[in-house]
Amino acid sequence: MGLACLRGGSGPALPLGLGLAALLASGLAGLSPIAIAPEAAPLARWIGHLATVLFTGLGLWKILDKVVPGALTRHVFEAAVIRFLTGFGYIFFTAIVVIPFYVMVMTSLKNQAALVQNPLDFSLDLGQGLGLFRSYVELMRDYNFGSYLWTSFYVSVLTVLITLAFAIPGAYAVARLRFRGQKVFSRSILLIYMVPMIVLALPIYIAFSMTGLRNTIFGIVLIYPVTTIPVALYMLQGYFRGLPSEVEEAGLMDGLSRLRVIWSITLPLSLPALASVSLYVFMIAWNEFLLAFMLLDDPGKFTLTRGIASLNSSEVPRQHLMAGAVIATLPIMVLFLGLERFMTKGLTAGSVKG
Numbered sequence: 001m002g003l004a005c006l007r008g009g010s011g012p013a014l015p016l017g018l019g020l021a022a023l024l025a026s027g028l029a030g031l032s033p034i035a036i037a038p039e040a041a042p043l044a045r046w047i048g049h050l051a052t053v054l055f056t057g058l059g060l061w062k063i064l065d066k067v068v069p070g071a072l073t074r075h076v077f078e079a080a081v082i083r084f085l086t087g088f089g090y091i092f093f094t095a096i097v098v099i100p101f102y103v104m105v106m107t108s109l110k111n112q113a114a115l116v117q118n119p120l121d122f123s124l125d126l127g128q129g130l131g132l133f134r135s136y137v138e139l140m141r142d143y144n145f146g147s148y149l150w151t152s153f154y155v156s157v158l159t160v161l162i163t164l165a166f167a168i169p170g171a172y173a174v175a176r177l178r179f180r181g182q183k184v185f186s187r188s189i190l191l192i193y194m195v196p197m198i199v200l201a202l203p204i205y206i207a208f209s210m211t212g213l214r215n216t217i218f219g220i221v222l223i224y225p226v227t228t229i230p231v232a233l234y235m236l237q238g239y240f241r242g243l244p245s246e247v248e249e250a251g252l253m254d255g256l257s258r259l260r261v262i263w264s265i266t267l268p269l270s271l272p273a274l275a276s277v278s279l280y281v282f283m284i285a286w287n288e289f290l291l292a293f294m295l296l297d298d299p300g301k302f303t304l305t306r307g308i309a310s311l312n313s314s315e316v317p318r319q320h321l322m323a324g325a326v327i328a329t330l331p332i333m334v335l336f337l338g339l340e341r342f343m344t345k346g347l348t349a350g351s352v353k354g
Contacts, residue, residue: 101329108135108322115318135323143316144299145324148307155217155303156285159224163232163281164274166225171236172262176245186237192230197290205294215297223291228281235280239273240266279339286332304328 107115109124109132124132139145173179174186204223205214213219243266251261267274289305296306308328311321 135319152304159285162225167232175240
């Protein structure tokens with residue numbers, strides 16, 4: 001099949017067509033590289049074989065682009081290997097992300113009888129109509145999941161606001177002002193991440209219990225920014241350093257105060273970085289589990305991750321747990337995909353000087 005895809009000679013069309021036809025014939029004869037259940041519908045079998053032939057031929061065609069029969073130069077050989085590794089990497093990493101998510105979604109759309117009958121059947125009975133979403137309805141109605149969703153949302157928003165309130169002046173001071181210990185402070189911002197959170201869990205638990213902050217939303221909002229402010233400081237200081245200082249100096253010469261310069265000049269120029277930092281902090285707060293699991297005991301105050309953990313018991317049907325995981329994953333996935341360009345720009349800000 002690989003030889004059939006080589007370009008050159010009299011042209012690839014005929015050998016490629018013969019190779020694909022041979023692969024299709026072998027599949028229909030039962031020698032296909034994919035396994036299809038004997039009870040599968042004829043149309044499904046044909047679709048499976050045709051997809052195998054199509055993607056095999058397309059992959060080989062792309063990998064062996066500009067490769068001709070005979071001795072290969074080092075450049076041509078390395079280019080073919082790079083194309084193969086690139087394609088394999090896309091397929092592999094897409095599979096390890098998409099397949100678990102697919103299983104999670106399909107399981108959430110099953111009923112208890114179907115799961116007991118065949119837990120590995122991930123097909124759907126579209127004849128049920130809106131009945132497919134009964135797990136989501138029951139989750140919101142019977143398990144107070146709407147409250148978990150709302151709590152996680154406003155806790156994450158408050159975490160973003162508090163983080164920006166401290167990170168913006170802190171990052172600006174490190175990037176623009178001159179003071180004793182500036183370099184040490186700048187280089188030690190991320191030292192908190194060298195200490196695993198599990199090491200700090202017991203001291204935090206004891207301190208919050210003694211001060212009455214355990215099992216309170218206020219305590220969660222108080223501790224979350226502690227984990228997000230360092231990374232926000234690190235990201236913003238790099239961006240602030242990349243901004244032209246002449247613009248701020250012109251504002252100071254026009255009589256603006258330093259705070260007014262930050263508000264009217266620096267922040268408008270830093271909107272991409274602020275958006276990426278806000279997204280990153282929101283994702284951290286939304287997905288945080290350890291602190292919520294350790295500090296929250298009242299179901300009425302659970303965040304989303306803590307609420308999903310409470311569903312992981314023998315008394316709760318498995319489809320409800322999967323539905324909760326889907327509800328927790330989709331909002332942050334949509335948010336990330338929608339603002340990914342800001343995320344990338346903010347993470348790379350300040351990496352190039354000059």
